[in-house]
Amino acid sequence: MQRNVILILLLYAVILCYIFSPVVIANAKGYEVTFVLPDTSVIGSDLLIKGTATGGDTVDIAIGNLMAAVDIPIDENGRFTKKITLDVDTMVIVIKAYVNGPKDRDGNPVEVKIGEIIPEDLGILDNGNTQVILTEPTLSIEQSTNFVARNGTYSITGIAPGSDCVDIVIVGPKGSYGVGTDGGYGITAYCVPISKTDYTFSKAINIDKNADEGRYIALMLSPGLDQEYGYGCFFVYDKPMVESEKKEDRIADLITSGIFDFKTQPEALDLLTSKTINATSGDDLSQSTSFIVGNETEAFVPPKTSLDVEQLANITAKGDNYHVSGTCYGSDFVSIVTISPKGGPGTATGGVTPGFNISTVLIKNHSFSKIFPLDMCADLGEYEILVLSPGRNGVYDGIGTGDLKKGILNAYGGYESLANYKTQNELVVIIRDATIDAAGSDDLIQVLRVTIESPYILLEDIEDVLIGSLLKINGKTNREQGTKIRITSRSDNVDLPMAIEEVEWPTPDEGVFTATIETSEAVVGTYVVEAEDGVSYDRVDVNIVETLPTVMLTLPNMSFGIGIADRAYPLLNHSLIETPTQSPTSTSPLGIEKMNESISELIVFLKKDIRWVISVTIAIFILIIGFANIRREYKKKKKEHQERLINKNSVIQGGTPEHEEAKMFLYEKIKRILKGFVVYMKNYVLSLRILSWVMLILSIMAIIDYIFVFFELHYVHLGVLVSALGITASILIFEKKRVGVILALIWSALQFLSLQIDSFGFNFIQFLDFRFYFSIGDADFGINLFAIVLFCLFFIKRHELDI
Numbered sequence: 001m002q003r004n005v006i007l008i009l010l011l012y013a014v015i016l017c018y019i020f021s022p023v024v025i026a027n028a029k030g031y032e033v034t035f036v037l038p039d040t041s042v043i044g045s046d047l048l049i050k051g052t053a054t055g056g057d058t059v060d061i062a063i064g065n066l067m068a069a070v071d072i073p074i075d076e077n078g079r080f081t082k083k084i085t086l087d088v089d090t091m092v093i094v095i096k097a098y099v100n101g102p103k104d105r106d107g108n109p110v111e112v113k114i115g116e117i118i119p120e121d122l123g124i125l126d127n128g129n130t131q132v133i134l135t136e137p138t139l140s141i142e143q144s145t146n147f148v149a150r151n152g153t154y155s156i157t158g159i160a161p162g163s164d165c166v167d168i169v170i171v172g173p174k175g176s177y178g179v180g181t182d183g184g185y186g187i188t189a190y191c192v193p194i195s196k197t198d199y200t201f202s203k204a205i206n207i208d209k210n211a212d213e214g215r216y217i218a219l220m221l222s223p224g225l226d227q228e229y230g231y232g233c234f235f236v237y238d239k240p241m242v243e244s245e246k247k248e249d250r251i252a253d254l255i256t257s258g259i260f261d262f263k264t265q266p267e268a269l270d271l272l273t274s275k276t277i278n279a280t281s282g283d284d285l286s287q288s289t290s291f292i293v294g295n296e297t298e299a300f301v302p303p304k305t306s307l308d309v310e311q312l313a314n315i316t317a318k319g320d321n322y323h324v325s326g327t328c329y330g331s332d333f334v335s336i337v338t339i340s341p342k343g344g345p346g347t348a349t350g351g352v353t354p355g356f357n358i359s360t361v362l363i364k365n366h367s368f369s370k371i372f373p374l375d376m377c378a379d380l381g382e383y384e385i386l387v388l389s390p391g392r393n394g395v396y397d398g399i400g401t402g403d404l405k406k407g408i409l410n411a412y413g414g415y416e417s418l419a420n421y422k423t424q425n426e427l428v429v430i431i432r433d434a435t436i437d438a439a440g441s442d443d444l445i446q447v448l449r450v451t452i453e454s455p456y457i458l459l460e461d462i463e464d465v466l467i468g469s470l471l472k473i474n475g476k477t478n479r480e481q482g483t484k485i486r487i488t489s490r491s492d493n494v495d496l497p498m499a500i501e502e503v504e505w506p507t508p509d510e511g512v513f514t515a516t517i518e519t520s521e522a523v524v525g526t527y528v529v530e531a532e533d534g535v536s537y538d539r540v541d542v543n544i545v546e547t548l549p550t551v552m553l554t555l556p557n558m559s560f561g562i563g564i565a566d567r568a569y570p571l572l573n574h575s576l577i578e579t580p581t582q583s584p585t586s587t588s589p590l591g592i593e594k595m596n597e598s599i600s601e602l603i604v605f606l607k608k609d610i611r612w613v614i615s616v617t618i619a620i621f622i623l624i625i626g627f628a629n630i631r632r633e634y635k636k637k638k639k640e641h642q643e644r645l646i647n648k649n650s651v652i653q654g655g656t657p658e659h660e661e662a663k664m665f666l667y668e669k670i671k672r673i674l675k676g677f678v679v680y681m682k683n684y685v686l687s688l689r690i691l692s693w694v695m696l697i698l699s700i701m702a703i704i705d706y707i708f709v710f711f712e713l714h715y716v717h718l719g720v721l722v723s724a725l726g727i728t729a730s731i732l733i734f735e736k737k738r739v740g741v742i743l744a745l746i747w748s749a750l751q752f753l754s755l756q757i758d759s760f761g762f763n764f765i766q767f768l769d770f771r772f773y774f775s776i777g778d779a780d781f782g783i784n785l786f787a788i789v790l791f792c793l794f795f796i797k798r799h800e801l802d803i
Contacts (some may be wrong), residue, residue: 011020031055033097033128042161043225046196047086048131052078056099059127060112063093065120067112068100091134096126137162139222139285147292150213153728154181154205154291160222161199163285166192167221167251168203169272173214174300175264181216181293183208187260187268189252197423213294217269219278221251224283229276249784259400262392263440264302271440302392303332309446312481314508317455318376319535320480322349324385324448325369331389331444333362335396335404336370337431343423349383349452351375354419356427358405374452382451384428388435391442398438408434453478455536457485459529462542467524471517471542475531481505485533489513489542491525519544656738688741688797691790692733695744699726722750744794751787 036050053059053074061069061082072082086093102110114119143156148154160166168190172178178186223229229250254275260268273584276590277284316322328334339356340346346355349372361368388404390396399407409415412430422430435443460474473487483503489496499515506512513531530539571657587702702723725751726747 031099031100031127033059033126034220035095035097035128035130037095037130040135041086042137042199043086043134045086045137045161045199046083049082049084051080051097051128052087053080053097053099053127058100060098060101061094062098062118062126064096065089065118067114067118068721069117070112071112074099086134092131093134094129095132096129098124099127106312129189137167137222137224137281137285139163139220139287141220141289143218143289143291145291148207149293150207150209150211152207154207155203156205156218156220156289157202158201158220158287159198160285162195162225163194163222164227165194168192168200169219169221169255170205171217171219171265171268171272172212173216173265173297174212174266175266175302175743176260176262177264177300177302179208179210179725181205181207181211183210183257188254191251193253196589199667206425207293211293214297214300215290215292217265217591218289218291219269220287224285224465228285229284230282258393258395258707259397262302262442264300267440274439278743305389305442305444306390307334307387307389307444307450308445310391311385311448311450312508313505313511314449315451315453315478315510316374317453317478318374318378318380319455320374320483322372322450323369323480324372324387325367326387326446327366327405328363328368328389328444329366330392330442331363331394333360333390333402334368335360335388335390337384337386337388337404338372339386339427340379341383341424342379343425343427344419344421346379347375347377349374351376354415355424356418358408360404363651378452379681380452380454382449385448385450386431387448388431389444391444392437393442396435396438396443397441398434404431404434413754424622429722448495455479455533457531457536457538459538459540462529462540464543464545465519467522467544467546471519471529471544473499473515473517473529473531474645475513477503477511477513477533477536479503479511479533479536481511483533485513485515485531486541487517487519487529489527489529490711491527491544493525494521494523494527496522496527507585534790538591564676665688669708688733688794688800691793691797692730692740692744693724695747695790699723699730699747722747725750734788741794741798745791748791748794750785751784752791753783 005119029053033051033053036052038045043048049061049069051059055078056074058071058073059080060067061072061084061088063084066265068084069082072080074080100109102112102118103111110119110122110124118124139160139162141156141157144155144157146154156168158166170181170188170189170190172180172186174186176186180188182188190203190205192201194201200220221229254272261269263271273286276282277286306329307322307326308328311325312323326334336359337356338349338359340348342355344354346354347353348355348357350357352375359370362372388396390402395402396404396407399408399411404423408430409418411434412418418427418430432445435441436445456478458476460476462471462473465471470490473489475485477483477485479485481503485503486502487501496519498519499517501513501515503513504509505695523544527544528539529542529543530537532538700723725743729740729743729747732743734740
């Protein structure tokens, strides 16, 4: 048993020796490598690898598990040298050496090419390794002098490990306006190579005799780890520049691309740094210094650039013109952008989509002017008006072109995106981003706002006027300056002279007009003052009196009248309220005169509003029919009652006292009259059919009224709509259709309330319009009492069609 155990252990030892003998032999026959390297190195720089080997013909070098160099010869003294570029992501690297190439655990050669990963499962061992810590690139500079004369020499030296070259940009005291160090463009660029051994650089610059005097800024730039400026390539006007054939030309190409034209020294430096060291996620490096050529001068002030803009009015009306004018220095043209309150999806001033418009206006003698016709389909509300100048370079710096419309569409998503999805505020931000908010931009902007409204005229109330004095008429409007307002004043008997006045805008917030009319030929009475311009209309009443009343009754801000809110005809005349001086039993000449005056005013009133005349006529006609039928019914009932009394007296013995019979007959008479009146009113005068006839007549007359008498665009569509509804409801009721009653209820309900705020009116006005008016703030309301009565009657009589 013990012999078997010993044999098994011996066999196991032989197997182990067999397994490890190649490694032991390889190590015994292997070589050792010793590296001579610095402890640190700069990323992006070349690392010179030096070392010695105890034997072998060549050596392979790997960084980590990645093969970096192969077949590096070993000289007779066992030394080897190889330069490699460190372009890795880690900050600590392990450098490994393989003499005569990598070998597996059996000592067999393993071929690994440059850039390939060394296999880990073959038991490959290196012949020596070491670690190197990597650091980021740096840039340091030093200038030869702070002062230099024209025709002198200025030099810069520095150290920039990690880069192939540095770019030196010299910006003159006047920027691109002046003459630079080489006698040419005011901004000069030089590309200076870096030594591969000690990473130093040096540049001597000859100052031209014509160079500007003053302080120059020298900016040194290094592209950093990625060896590219900015995002990896320059973006000029938000588009990548065409790659330069040589890296040495990158900054020079940028300087000469045109975007630095008409830039002062601060503007040029701001623009250059925005493209390099200040670019998002960039790793570029920079150092700056300054020197003075000749004598130091005052800060350079470029030629004047300015933009002043004005608009005549902050409010304007549809159908008028909007006028923008101003002065501009430093540019040949301006761009004017109008943006609807609804943004791109809205309707522009011209009445078409999209909701923004970009116009180019040429400048003459530093002045410009532009008139925008305002279409009736333009959106109501506040428009943003942006007036822009591209500055001295003639291009908008965010898009690189003077064609603002084309540049905006190309750079910000195209027509569909702007027209269909952008709000007013978003469009303003886009315009600013493409112009004045671009880095180093010299663009100019002025922002205006104008509110587009529906046209209106508003006459101010006029106090009583003495005969022979001047009738002064004042009004407000949003119509454009120069619009002619026709003003008439007339009563039933006298037409005063007509006046035609033009609208003026003493302030940008309100247009006004004023007229004075002689009253020497007037008579005592109420006059209607009307103002119209062909589109808008308003009217007020004024009393022309012989003497002004000594006592005036103050009424609340409420009136009771006929018509819509802007056509109220007051039934209360304050000027006629006087303290009585005559005896109540006698009628003085003054009282008779007042009665005649009141009758004349009523006649004038009826003539002025034909709607009221026809309405009264219809009412009288209905009353006549009602009373005629009541009288006929009364005679019929009286005759029947007398016959019943005769029959009753013939049956009853003894009879009834004569006074009791007369008393009973009177009571029965009154009772039956009232009962007959109620029955008749219920079944005949106020039948559903009669109500339908009233609704039909009113609807037809309303259409005639709107089309031929008071044709107003902002009311006609409502009136005609309700008129058509009333006609339809009447026909359906005549056909005994239940739905007709429902439409009749809607027809009358739509006329309950009217609302008037400035030029905006909401009402479904019909022909017969009896309203109670009241005001809350600047809003006028009207409650149509007649419509309410009709609604109640239609509701009560709905049972005639079993509703």
